[in-house]
Amino acid sequence: MKRYLYVAFSVIIIIVSACEKKIEKKPVEKVMKKKFVVYQVFTRLFGNTNTTNKPWGTIEENGVGKFNDFTEKALKEIKNLGVTHIWYTGVPHHALISDYTAYGISNDDPDVVKGRAGSPYAVKDYYNVNPDLAVDPSKRLEEFKSLVERTHSVGMKVIIDIVPNHVARNYEGKTNPEGVFDFGAKDDTTVEYAINNNFYYIPGSQFKVPEWQDGYLPLGGEQNPRADKKFKESPAKWTGNGSRLAQPHFNDWYETIKVNYGISPDGTKDFDQLPESFNNKDYQAHYNFWKDKAIPDSWDKFKDIALYWLNFGVDGFRFDMAEMVPVEFWSYLNSNIKMKNPDAFLLAEVYNPDLYRDYIQKGKMDYLYDKVELYDSIKHIMKGYGWTDHIPVVQERMADIEHHMLHFLENHDEQRIASPDFVGNADLAKPAMVVSATLSTSPTMIYFGQEVGEPGAEDAGFGKPTRTSIFDYIGVPHHQRWMNDKKFDGGQLSKEEEKLRDFYKRLLNFTITSEALMGAYQEIHFYNKDNTENYDYRVLSYVRWSKNEKLVIVSNFDADKNYEFELKLPEDVISKWNLLDGEYDLVEELYNQKEGKLTVENGKGTVDIKLQPLESVIFSIEE
Template identity: 80%
Template sequence: MRTTKGLILILAIAALKSCKEKPKPAPQPMKKKEVVYQVFTRLFGNTNTTNTPWGTIEENGVGKFADFSEKALTEIKALGVTHIWYTGVPHHAVINDYTEYGISNDDPDVVKGRAGSPYAVKDYYNVDPDLAIDPSKRLEEFKALVDRTHNAGMKVIIDIVPNHVARNYEGKTNPDGVEDFGSSDDTSKEYAVNNNFYYIPGEAFKVPDWQEGYLPLGGEENNLADSKFEENPAKWTGNGSRLAQPHYNDWYETVKINYGVRPDGAKDFDELPESFREKDYKEHYEFWKDKTLPDSWGKFKDIAQYWLDFGVDGFRFDMAEMVPVEFWSYLNSNIKMKNPDAFLLAEVYNPALYRDYIHKGKMDYLYDKVELYDSIKHIMKGYGWTDHIPVVQKGMADIEHHMLHFLENHDEQRIASPDFAGNAQLGKPAMVVSATISTSPTMIYFGQEVGEPGAEDAGFGDPTRTSIFDYVGVPHHQRWVNNKKFDGGQLTKEERELRDFYKRLLNFTISSEALMGEYQEIHFYNKDHTEDYDHRVLSFVRWTSNEKLIVLSNFDALKNYSLNLKVPEDVITKWELTDGDYPLSEVLYGEVSPKLSVINGQGQIQLDLAPLQSYIFKLK
């Protein structure tokens, strides 16, 4: 017995010594915020200023992959960008003749605009021929752009649109073994689990009954614009219309994908158990691995993996809420198994679905449109109150990291448009709040940083948004492009100063530790305790043990505030500050250096806040 006990003791001491001798793992650097630069690829490098409504590619010009030169990418990176979302890359239907490259012409009756909707994808295994100098080498040219982007220190995001495809989908460059959408469908049935589309048996498709303003090509004569498109039987339209003749406001240029959801809503696939909300992508992957699934699921998995192999680092998923959450669990877990760092961003507008698509669907990020964006937009337009913003943040506290923030994207009105704020300067306090209030990524839309108003009548659709359907130049952005010097040489003084503001702000956000740390609003405390503080001002604090920030923004375009801003006692306690004076540095412009005075446990900062001014104070 003594021998056995002694041996056990010796072994235990040796094991303990071995554990002590193991080197400690190196501390991991704290993750910083990410910034996505959304750029409409065909518009970025276009220097043509003609802007004829419904203009051809020859009249109005088009940008190319090659326009994203090393210089251009260096300047985008210097703006404070970590990821570029190249919008409109997959080959979508266009009104341009590429038949010499083996591409069929598209019918204007099922194409929006002349350059086409980027969300009516015609071939998922290739890219828009408009974007290539040599359309026969368009994939090679895009691959070169992916490599240049990586070499510039940024990651690449492209669109995948699983809810629908172009009405005239043709996979001309499918990899070996990949079958086209719908090629094996039983078109005699409205629904079959492995059909890729839904059908209207016995009825042929009819183009919409056009109204003024919606005529294909603006009413221009074209031998294909004959109010006819051959599709028999008709398919359901992308937005879910089950009419053989969709309305002109429907997504008539697309057809809806079938994921095994019957017309009555019943599902022909397993639903995820509730417990999978808490499980990681590896467990989601295992759940689906051996199951028989609808054909469309595998087709989109193959598409995503093709682009990951190509070098793409992530995806923006269009109208994700129109596709069952179980499919996203399957797709995203497969993507993460291949690339755990893939950036997965989804368009979901129903707040009641947010947590399902994050936890069950394994999305990294969703648009924070209906909550934060809409609240800030109302404030910028003059009738919203900043009081609503802390309420939104409190309601999102459990998922705040997953809610990507933005003030512009291709679907939203430009800030400088008269139908929105009418003045790009009104976006400055809004952008400070949007970029610093949470740990989520920030997105900026190209041209936002120079006050682009989206005023061009490009053809399809109305101004206020930069057109995604037609060939057009983007004037303020073009002044920054400056004949492809990408140096802002033609910008006005105000535009240069605006871009400098965005550059300062975004670069701070991607370097700040505190912006990935704790958040607490001090807005309502100041409304109760600070004279002259009102609902046009917003304040909050962000911190980690190493960095402490006080953020203050004035949304009022006319009023100057003279404030003795208060930092509540509980924040002072959390920051472990005692009574006394603490110097502050202002991180955006450094024009003021006030002090935080702690008196009887409460912090106070005496300052003046000019119209539309923001301060980010850092405790020294």
């Protein structure tokens, strides 16, 4: 039934698109001269060579990667993949089960920790880093500082997480700078809410751990004196996802506490509102707006945290669940960040398309996840029941903010492409990856192991396979074959994995050097669907151009079918390109194995296209 509904929807799209409202993006010249590529790496997993992979295995049994595993050789290989920014996921010190009391760190309670290694989004100390990641936990900040410096030395920027919506239930800053008080240290716990309280309280109550479900037991049922279904918290606090129950549900974010940003329980905002005119004002204007305003204490705490890490050498942040925090706070925080470092890279997790423009324009975010629009559309196409017709429609809806919508096919929250629950074959992502990386001026992100077809098949403990675990100690087999016992040379990869990584390397390196990909865009898909024989909804075509570069991009999403057709470039494209009648040589930019000609006659262009299953071509025009 879903298949037929989607086909019907796609027919409607065709009718709407037939109105000839073509999309044209003006060249983006103000932000950057090349695209950014972000490599997200789960830091504790990257350098782990242990292959035991025991469910709920301890750090000793299953191993863990370290900051020092990111050697100069490893970082150069990542950069050579075509990467400009590396997002080290899971760096801030979060709640975990390993015992570090010898280093002055309190033990965490398994009843409020997910997995054995812990969720990176239950931060326990914002002014330090995960002790698991250090060879010497007493020098963990120094080891991370060295990693930041190594990353910079090979020419990449560093991004880390900030999780503004919630903190670990047992937040405990052991290395706070002078004058910095912990979250909640000065709260009035006798009231549910006060503007300068950092948390929301349930006065007169005691926190109770959830009722475990679906056979789940902390640590997989292993006997542990702290796994006793008890955690002392009096009075109980609201849970990270907003639950106001003293005993949150098993599916709530029970390991975290929600942070109060000055919004009362009835939704009233106890802070100044930004005037509508500030949608179009720069970060300096936003900074000036807030500098003489009274703001909630939590705002200042997170500002101090962000500035601390900028001073440390970090180049940007990925903000977890940003839409759960008021947009006014982001105006305040991000303008302060940009005053410190105008080039800071600010990426936010926002899933509600109705909020995109507010968080970009008022919240001063650089980039948001393009999940609900582009990712979900491409995923449907890859799985076989979506039509390529939907992609130009999505791009038109995003036209005014397309530069700010970061594209991806994998991250730590999403299923691995090669997992059976997604498509089960990493090659099926090739056309999707070409489109994701070349459709707009926005950055592209890949998740470590994606480039070698990692399927996320391991049962690590908390949670189930299809996503590489972020909660437990585990090895990542395909990625480990590329690591090759820390030689980082791909020495154990299969031929298929080598070919896949080579594809990613060719594509990403082209995107960060192409001038046209920071220029104009126009879809030619519907024009060809209406006028070209043998062209259908499994193919997508569009053109990109700048003053000095003109590209014709065509992708075949079908895993079984060859396509041969005469691609047509409409008169308005040929006119914008100032091409006279005649023949023009085409260079295929990915593999340089296809020769082509663009023939212009009577102001219209044609290109003979032959595509193998899952093949894409990126033709540049030689004039």
